[in-house]
Amino acid sequence: MSxxxxxxxxxxxxxxxxEFIVVGGVAAVLEGVPANTFDVDVVHCTSAENxxxxxxxxxxxxxxxxxxxxxxxxxxxxxxxxxxLLQTRDCPLDVLGAIGKGRSYRDLLPHxxxxxxxxxxxxxxxxxxxxxxxxxxxAGPKDLAVLPVLRAxxxxxxxxxx
Amino acid sequence: xxxxxxxxxxxxxxxxRWMLARTPAERLDVxxxxxxxxxxxxKYDEHEPVSIGPPDxx
Numbered sequence: 001m002s003x004x005x006x007x008x009x010x011x012x013x014x015x016x017x018x019e020f021i022v023v024g025g026v027a028a029v030l031e032g033v034p035a036n037t038f039d040v041d042v043v044h045c046t047s048a049e050n051x052x053x054x055x056x057x058x059x060x061x062x063x064x065x066x067x068x069x070x071x072x073x074x075x076x077x078x079x080x081x082x083x084x085l086l087q088t089r090d091c092p093l094d095v096l097g098a099i100g101k102g103r104s105y106r107d108l109l110p111h112x113x114x115x116x117x118x119x120x121x122x123x124x125x126x127x128x129x130x131x132x133x134x135x136x137x138x139a140g141p142k143d144l145a146v147l148p149v150l151r152a153x154x155x156x157x158x159x160x161x162x
Numbered sequence: 163x164x165x166x167x168x169x170x171x172x173x174x175x176x177x178x179r180w181m182l183a184r185t186p187a188e189r190l191d192v193x194x195x196x197x198x199x200x201x202x203x204x205k206y207d208e209h210e211p212v213s214i215g216p217p218d219x220x
Contacts, residue, residue: 006194029193030186034177036196062216069216089216091197115186125186152173156182 005090009040009061010123016057019045021112022125023099023134028146030115031128033153035146039092043126044078045105046097051078054095061088100134128154 006026013020022030025037044054058073063086065071073084073095081097081104098104111130116122126134132150135143168175181189 004194005197006190026190026193029181029189032178032182032184032189034174034181036193036200038197064216087216091215117187117190148171149173149178152170152175153178153182155170156175156178160182 006040007117007121008090009088009093010117011121012057012061013042013054014121014123016053016060018054018057019047019050019105020054020124021105021108022115022123023096023108023131024094027126028128028131028150028153030125031131031153032157033128033149035149039094041094041096043096043099043103043105043108046079046081048075048079051075054078058086058088058095061090061093063088063093066092100137103134128157 010022020042021027022040023043024039024041025035026040028035029037044050052075055073055075055078063073065073066085066087069087073086077084078095078097081102083097084095086093086095099108108126108130109124112124112126114122115125128150132147132154135147135150181192184192
């Protein structure tokens with residue numbers, strides 16, 4: 001295990017020209033939230049072309065289902081709005097067709113912005129306002145627990161920009 | 163006088179300011195180093211071996 005596990009997953013997706021948006025805990029951290037997470041969450045475009053690229057990236061990462069390691073994701077799984085909870089050689093990876101109340105890649109794209117992680121890696125990240133809106137929609141125990149720190153970070157960002 | 167921590171809704175704002183002072187790449191470094199630290203620490207708990215690598219590497 002190296003300290004570049006999350007970068008490695010994002011780099012592989014980018015190398016395969018997968019259309020995706022970083023969401024979840026990694027997106028929160030990239031936006032400045034002092035949070036912790038053990039997986040990468042992405043929402044992907046479910047077009048046939050993109051699913052083919054995503055399949056190639058997942059094969060390179062040796063992705064399998066976390067709770068059924070003998071199973072590999074296929075085009076059919078990745079073409080839905082469902083959540084594919086995968087394990088890669090680097091770290092857990094959740095590949096999500098939609099989040100919140102049915103927010104798909106196309107819905108979220110206008111609420112994302114590019115974030116540079118290295119000279120060779122720039123990824124689209126869901127903005128903090130929309131991360132908060134999604135958590136408010138879901139309103140599960142995990143979502144409610146993280147909302148105060150998301151809101152406080154957004155408030156601090158707004159205070160600084162005044 | 164000792165400076166008092168500033169909390170908003172129970173959240174330590176100094177941590178937020180510390181993160182916001184970093185670039186996104188540096189924030190990701192912080193996260194990855196924290197994950198490494200937790201996994202390394204948990205290696206010492208023989209009753210609960212934890213890995214975020216592939217299942218066959220556990």
